[in-house]
Amino acid sequence: MTFMPDSGFPLLSLMIMTLPIGAGLIWLTPDPRKARWIALLTAVVDLALTLAIVTGFDRSTGGFQFIEQHEWIPTLHIQYHIGVDGMSVLFLPLAVLLFTGVILASWTSVHTLPRLYYTLLLILESATLGIFCALDTILFFLFWELTLVPTFFLISLWGIGPQRRYAAVKYTLMMLAGGVPLLFGFLLLAFNQASLNGMGIPDGLLFDYPVLLSNPLPVELQTAVFFLLLLGFAVKAPVFPLHTWLPTIAMEGPASIAAIMTGMKLGVYGLIRFAIPLAPAAAQEYHWLIAGLGVIAILYGALMALSQTNLRRMLAFSSLSHVGLVLLGIASFNLQGIQGALFQLLNFTIVAGGIFLLAGFLHHRVGSTDIISLGGAAGSMPLLAAFFFLFGLASMGVPGTSGFPAEFLLILSALDTHTGAGLAALAGMVLGAAYFLGIYRRAFLGQVHNSTVADAIDLRPRELGVIVVMGILILLAGCYPESVLELTRAASEDWVSTLSAGFLSEAR
Numbered sequence: 001m002t003f004m005p006d007s008g009f010p011l012l013s014l015m016i017m018t019l020p021i022g023a024g025l026i027w028l029t030p031d032p033r034k035a036r037w038i039a040l041l042t043a044v045v046d047l048a049l050t051l052a053i054v055t056g057f058d059r060s061t062g063g064f065q066f067i068e069q070h071e072w073i074p075t076l077h078i079q080y081h082i083g084v085d086g087m088s089v090l091f092l093p094l095a096v097l098l099f100t101g102v103i104l105a106s107w108t109s110v111h112t113l114p115r116l117y118y119t120l121l122l123i124l125e126s127a128t129l130g131i132f133c134a135l136d137t138i139l140f141f142l143f144w145e146l147t148l149v150p151t152f153f154l155i156s157l158w159g160i161g162p163q164r165r166y167a168a169v170k171y172t173l174m175m176l177a178g179g180v181p182l183l184f185g186f187l188l189l190a191f192n193q194a195s196l197n198g199m200g201i202p203d204g205l206l207f208d209y210p211v212l213l214s215n216p217l218p219v220e221l222q223t224a225v226f227f228l229l230l231l232g233f234a235v236k237a238p239v240f241p242l243h244t245w246l247p248t249i250a251m252e253g254p255a256s257i258a259a260i261m262t263g264m265k266l267g268v269y270g271l272i273r274f275a276i277p278l279a280p281a282a283a284q285e286y287h288w289l290i291a292g293l294g295v296i297a298i299l300y301g302a303l304m305a306l307s308q309t310n311l312r313r314m315l316a317f318s319s320l321s322h323v324g325l326v327l328l329g330i331a332s333f334n335l336q337g338i339q340g341a342l343f344q345l346l347n348f349t350i351v352a353g354g355i356f357l358l359a360g361f362l363h364h365r366v367g368s369t370d371i372i373s374l375g376g377a378a379g380s381m382p383l384l385a386a387f388f389f390l391f392g393l394a395s396m397g398v399p400g401t402s403g404f405p406a407e408f409l410l411i412l413s414a415l416d417t418h419t420g421a422g423l424a425a426l427a428g429m430v431l432g433a434a435y436f437l438g439i440y441r442r443a444f445l446g447q448v449h450n451s452t453v454a455d456a457i458d459l460r461p462r463e464l465g466v467i468v469v470m471g472i473l474i475l476l477a478g479c480y481p482e483s484v485l486e487l488t489r490a491a492s493e494d495w496v497s498t499l500s501a502g503f504l505s506e507a508r
Contacts, residue, residue, distance in 0.1 A: 011056075012066050012082050012133050015049040015092070018042060019126035023119040032115050036107055039118035043100040043125070050093040057089050062490035064135065064210065065089075072139070077205050082133040086491030087272065087342060090484065091132045094349040098263050099125040101466040102256040105357050109254075109364050110158060117158060120150035124260070131266055137186040137207045137274070144182070144266075148175050154257050160363065161252030168253070171245045174235055178242075182232030182270075185225050189278060192217055213277060213498065222282035229275035230290075237267030239327070240297045243320050250316035255360025258312065262319040263353025265345050268326055272341065272495070276330065280499045284333060291331035291414075295424045297324025302431035306438070311359050311369040314439050318395065319352055321432060325425055329410035332417040333499050338492045340409025343484055347394065347402050347477075354470040355391040358384060361463055365456040371439065376448030383459045385444040387467050392436045394474045397429060402477035405485075 022042025026035045057065060064083035072080040084092070102121065110117045127150075130143035156168035189212050194204030196215060206212065217225060235242045250258045276283040283290070301321030308314035326344050329337040361384060362377065363369050378385035390401070397407035407429065414422035448454045459467065477484055 010068050011049060011053055012084065013068055015046055015053065016082075016126050016130050016133065018046050018049065019122040019129075023122040026115050026119050026122075035114045035118045036103065036110075039103050039122055040100070042122060043096060043103055046125070046129075047093060047096045047100060050096050053084065054089055054093055057084070057086075057487070059086065059487050060490060062086060062492075062494035067135070069135075072136075076138075076202050076207075078138045078207055079136045080139060081136040081208060082130075082139070083135050084133055086488045087495070088132045088269075090346055090487060091269070091349070092129060094346060095128055095132070095264060096125070097466075097469065098260065098349050098353040099128075101354070101357050101470070102259060104462045104466050105256045105259075105360055106254075107462060109256075113157065117154070120154050124150040124154070128260075128264060128266070132269070135209045137189065137209060137212070139207075140209075140274075141179070141183060141186060144270075145176075145179055147266075148172055151257070155249065155253040158257075159253045160255065163248075164252045166252070167245075167248045171249055174242070174245050178232045178235030180232075181228040185228035185232065185275075188221065188225050188228070189217070192221055209274075216281075217279060219281055222279040223285075226275060226279035226282035226286065229278070230271065233267040233270040233275055234293075235267065237265060237271070237323055237327075238320065239267075239293050239323065240300055240320065243297075246320065247313055247316040250312045250356075251310070255312065255356060255363055258316075259353045259356035259360065262315065262356050263349045265323060265326070265348050268323060268330075268341070268345060271327075272330060272338070277495060277498045284499060287331045287333065287417075290327055291418045291421045294324040294327030294331060295421045297321060297327065298425055298428035299324075299431075302428045302435065306431060306435040308435070308439065309371045311362070311371075311374075311439065311443060312356070314435060315352070315356055315359060318432065318435070319348070321428055322348070322352070322395070325407065325410050325428065328414045328418065328421055328425055331421075332413035333496065334413055334417065335489075335492055335496050336409045337413030337417070338495055339485055339488055340406050340413060342488045342492065343402075343406035343477075343481070344410060346484065347406050350470045350473055351391050351394045351403060354467060354474075355388060355395065358388045358391065358467065361459065362388075366450070366452050369443075371442045373450055374443040374453060375446050375450065376444070377453050377456070378444040379448055380454055380456045381458045383464060387459075387471055388444065389440060390471055390474065392440060394478070396433050396436060400475065400478050402474045402481075404478055405481035 022038055026038050064085045067083035070080045072078050124147055127143045127146040134140035134143055152168045152172045156165045190205045190207050193206035194201050197204040238246055249261055298321050301317045305314045305317035326341045329341040359369055394401035394403040397403040411422060411425055414425055
């Protein structure tokens with residue numbers, strides 16, 4: 001059965017609510033060992049729902065589809081308003097695929113409180129999907145903050161490092177601090193709408209994103225809103241120097257949760273969705289700041305990754321470097337830049353998330369991802385080593401992988417609009433090849449010096465299954481990038497048009 005965008009069927013709500021329902025079923029099952037099966041089945045059902053959404057999506061239009069709108073808090077004009085467009089629809093199945101991989105990666109590694117673990121995982125997945133669908137700024141903020149609770153407990157209770165509770169507290173406090181400017185930015189937008197309507201507060205408040213988008217802010221307010229939203233989203237992206245939580249989580253938290261943190265760049269998505277189109281004139285005025293933050297992240301992340309002796313820590317700084325390249329593409333404010341940025345964000349879900357899952361598989365077998373404890377791992381784990389190399393090639397942007405079209409578009413847009421920054425990005429790509437190939441050679445090739453590595457088993461069928469799916473997607477998107485670009489084109493063109501209109505209104 002195909003659900004069309006105008007069918008009236010609440011497919012998005014069903015997708016979001018299926019996960020909490022599955023979490024509730026976990027606690028109704030007498031045997032706690034069945035929790036993982038219920039979580040997996042719930043994720044598979046949700047994956048089918050997201051594929052139905054993508055199948056029924058009309059890629060020829062840039063507007064929102066599958067819209068659901070209901071009163072939530074009428075006195076404040078806050079609504080339950082959700083929908084997807086070409087910029088968000090592909091994140092739904094890829095996010096569910098990554099969470100499915102996390103469930104399978106945790107299959108034999110979670111022995112304590114399995115019910116609570118899988119419940120928190122499903123709630124985190126539901127909130128993440130809600131972030132991609134929310135069209136009311138307060139609803140978005142609710143989903144945004146809701147991700148903190150399950151993440152805190154997942155890190156503090158099932159972390160693999162001795163300072164896991166410190167990592168959980170640090171992450172939570174930084175995200176709460178980032179939420180303050182985010183909320184103030186949304187409130188400023190709502191207060192401005194009240195003044196435009198000639199009504200007081202709360203009668204004139206408005207948090208509806210499409211309406212806010214169609215009523216541009218006065219130029220004098222755009223700078224304040226832009227910087228508030230930029231600061232709030234930069235913490236979660238993360239953007240240098242607000243990135244310190246990421247290496248800490250990578251080392252102290254569960255590898256599967258670190259895969260979600262590195263794979264789901266919700267802060268960068270928020271920057272594209274809210275910060276720039278809602279304050280277009282201010283964003284273009286401070287394009288140099290976005291580009292500068294991007295260049296710093298590219299070079300700093302690459303140089304830090306080059307000096308690491310632990311696979312997980314190297315991947316954390318590599319993720320920071322790749323975020324910088326996305327920021328550089330966004331700062332170009334052209335079609336190539338935004339499509340490249342969206343393509344790379346989708347890549348993060350598969351490539352960064354997948355390679356961190358592989359690092360987690362390696363840690364589960366050897367007990368460490370330090371280079372001194374590895375060496376010759378390809379001999380006993382050839383499949384794991386081969387897929388780690390494939391995902392690494394994608395992160396370097398090698399032709400034939402999904403990383404190539406994304407990075408090509410980003411570099412092209414950067415060279416066109418910020419030539420010096422584009423050249424710095426090219427240098428970052430060279431450093432990226434250096435740190436990955438260097439640490440890969442030391443970890444997987446050469447002679448085996450550790451008996452644990454020599455006796456380690458290769459990928460199990462359930463692990464291999466999810467990694468193969470991700471690998472196939474990497475190759476398909478690399479060989480046929482039009483399948484992704486076609487879905488994002490109409491929405492990206494609307495995004496660029498919004499910025500152009502905002503710039504023209506400021507000029508007048």
